[in-house]
Amino acid sequence: MKVDFPSTSFFEALKDRMAQEQDRFTKLGYFDTTFGVTVVGPGEQRRNYLLNFEVYECMGAREIDNLEGEDPDFVLEADIAQWQDMLRNIQSNGGADTDHGINTLTHFGEGMKVIYDDPERHDKLFRFSESIQEYFDLAADLQIEYAS
Amino acid sequence: MSYLATSHFLDDNEFVDKYLYSMRTGELDLSWMDAATKEVHCTSANERRGLTFRDLDVDGYGFSDLPEVVRENRCYAPRGAEIPDGVPDMQAGVNRSSDVWAYNVEGYVEEAMSRQWDATTDIAWTELQEAELPEEIGKAYAQLLTFLTEVEMIATDVPAKWMGQVNADFIEVKNFIALQAMDEARHAEVFRKRALSTGYGLMRASVQNEYNLKFLRDAETFSEASVTLHLQAEGNVLTLFRFSEYISPTDADKKMFRLVMQDEARHVGYGMQHLKWLIKHNPECRETLHAHLEEAENFLFGSIFANEVFEPFVILSGKGLKKENIDKGLVITGMFQMRQTEEYFERLDKCGLTDRRERSRLHEVYELTKQGLAAQGAI
Numbered sequence: 001m002k003v004d005f006p007s008t009s010f011f012e013a014l015k016d017r018m019a020q021e022q023d024r025f026t027k028l029g030y031f032d033t034t035f036g037v038t039v040v041g042p043g044e045q046r047r048n049y050l051l052n053f054e055v056y057e058c059m060g061a062r063e064i065d066n067l068e069g070e071d072p073d074f075v076l077e078a079d080i081a082q083w084q085d086m087l088r089n090i091q092s093n094g095g096a097d098t099d100h101g102i103n104t105l106t107h108f109g110e111g112m113k114v115i116y117d118d119p120e121r122h123d124k125l126f127r128f129s130e131s132i133q134e135y136f137d138l139a140a141d142l143q144i145e146y147a148s
Numbered sequence: 149m150s151y152l153a154t155s156h157f158l159d160d161n162e163f164v165d166k167y168l169y170s171m172r173t174g175e176l177d178l179s180w181m182d183a184a185t186k187e188v189h190c191t192s193a194n195e196r197r198g199l200t201f202r203d204l205d206v207d208g209y210g211f212s213d214l215p216e217v218v219r220e221n222r223c224y225a226p227r228g229a230e231i232p233d234g235v236p237d238m239q240a241g242v243n244r245s246s247d248v249w250a251y252n253v254e255g256y257v258e259e260a261m262s263r264q265w266d267a268t269t270d271i272a273w274t275e276l277q278e279a280e281l282p283e284e285i286g287k288a289y290a291q292l293l294t295f296l297t298e299v300e301m302i303a304t305d306v307p308a309k310w311m312g313q314v315n316a317d318f319i320e321v322k323n324f325i326a327l328q329a330m331d332e333a334r335h336a337e338v339f340r341k342r343a344l345s346t347g348y349g350l351m352r353a354s355v356q357n358e359y360n361l362k363f364l365r366d367a368e369t370f371s372e373a374s375v376t377l378h379l380q381a382e383g384n385v386l387t388l389f390r391f392s393e394y395i396s397p398t399d400a401d402k403k404m405f406r407l408v409m410q411d412e413a414r415h416v417g418y419g420m421q422h423l424k425w426l427i428k429h430n431p432e433c434r435e436t437l438h439a440h441l442e443e444a445e446n447f448l449f450g451s452i453f454a455n456e457v458f459e460p461f462v463i464l465s466g467k468g469l470k471k472e473n474i475d476k477g478l479v480i481t482g483m484f485q486m487r488q489t490e491e492y493f494e495r496l497d498k499c500g501l502t503d504r505r506e507r508s509r510l511h512e513v514y515e516l517t518k519q520g521l522a523a524q525g526a527i
Contacts, residue, residue, distance in 0.1 A: 029263030055196045107394040119494045126413035129406040
């Protein structure tokens with residue numbers, strides 16, 4: 001089944017994949033964070049998603065108008081071309097290669113920005129780094145329809 | 149053998165007779181069954197998570213009612229157990245909550261236990277053995293790994309040194325630092341294994357870095373050790389791991405740095421939560437902390453500009469030794485060091501040490517680096 005990117009159904013498909021891969025995520029350990037994803041489209045149009053993880057699972061993924069009112073630990077923000085490039089790379093390699101991992105893209109904020117208010121909650125991006133990367137890597141075998 | 153029993157039980161006829169009598173008659177003392185403790189039945193608040201330390205935070209056993217000074221328990225009696233007369237004083241050196249406690253320490257322990265990994269099997273060593281690196285990159289990487297191994301060895305020793313000093317009533321803290329020692333030992337293991345799999349082996353230890361490590365090890369109080377190890381040193385190393393992941397040559401190297409980064413971020417989290425707790429419950433410690441950080445920053449500055457530390461970063465981030473590589477590497481390394489310093493002061497701000505920034509000479513260096521990079525058009 002095809003899923004559009006960006007869309008709630010895309011993140012719900014990752015949530016379902018994560019549930020199917022319980023052993024893999026249980027081995028990685030507790031994964032307790034709520035973070036935002038912002039996809040900036042043409043004309044600075046923003047689509048925001050709030051992803052909530054608890055214990056070993058994704059508990060929810062929903063689209064919201066404004067992330068500020070939701071108080072996420074941090075927000076990953078990039079333009080749509082960057083997100084699409086990352087996902088295409090994940091799909092062609094079965095996971096992000098050395099240039100397309102979340103840490104590499106966010107480290108100097110060149111490809112993707114990390115927005116946060118609180119350095120302690122920002123550190124959750126690093127405390128759960130492998131879980132977050134493997135969550136996005138689950139897109140490898142999704143059929144994705146990219147917005148033009 | 150410096151400590152001897154106060155009684156020779158094998159020569160104590162009364163003691164031996166009592167044992168033989170019990171064995172012969174089956175008559176038991178059973179007075180421990182009336183221990184003056186609370187009967188409780190703790191259950192998991194969240195079954196998927198399991199039974200956590202937080203679930204045990206109940207009347208008579210919990211951590212929420214810990215006093216600032218623990219006077220009663222001088223031995224290894226678990227918190228909540230009856231302590232009979234006559235137990236020895238084990239002379240724990242750290243008996244004040246404000247000296248060790250941290251907000252959410254019980255959560256960090258569970259997270260640490262749950263997120264353990266294995267340096268032997270969780271890294272794709274076969275893939276790494278096949279990866280060939282150009283000589284200057286390989287040597288620079290082996291030098292970085294040598295430095296990281298040195299750092300992780302001291303990071304193992306420091307929590308291990310304090311573990312036996314912390315009063316047994318602070319079991320959550322003792323477990324956290326025990327797990328930290330385990331984490332750091334695994335980091336020393338994984339970096340040693342990676343260095344010896346590059347084809348270049350280990351390179352050179354650094355004099356300035358070793359001075360910094362000695363300073364970290366020899367802190368006189370747990371809080372001083374924590375603010376410099378957990379918050380300053382590990383905060384810097386956390387940024388360094390992210391940078392190392394960023395410049396890593398292979399997917400397997402990247403995974404290695406993501407795994408070590410997770411552990412390091414947890415230690416930084418504990419350090420921040422401890423500093424916040426300390427400043428709230430013992431505000432007069434601020435000046436002592438400033439004095440300790442002043443010296444810590446001096447040692448750190450010496451360490452990060454040691455040739456064995458600074459130069460591999462430049463080569464790895466510029467991806468070579470040609471002039472254009474070095475120029476690029478200097479800019480990226482400068483940006484990385486700015487990020488390290490920014491995040492250090494950001495964390496101190498959050499913990500309530502907001503005046504560190506204006507008092508710190510390290511912050512002056514940060515401003516100079518920023519001006520230099522701006523003049524080059526890098527930022």
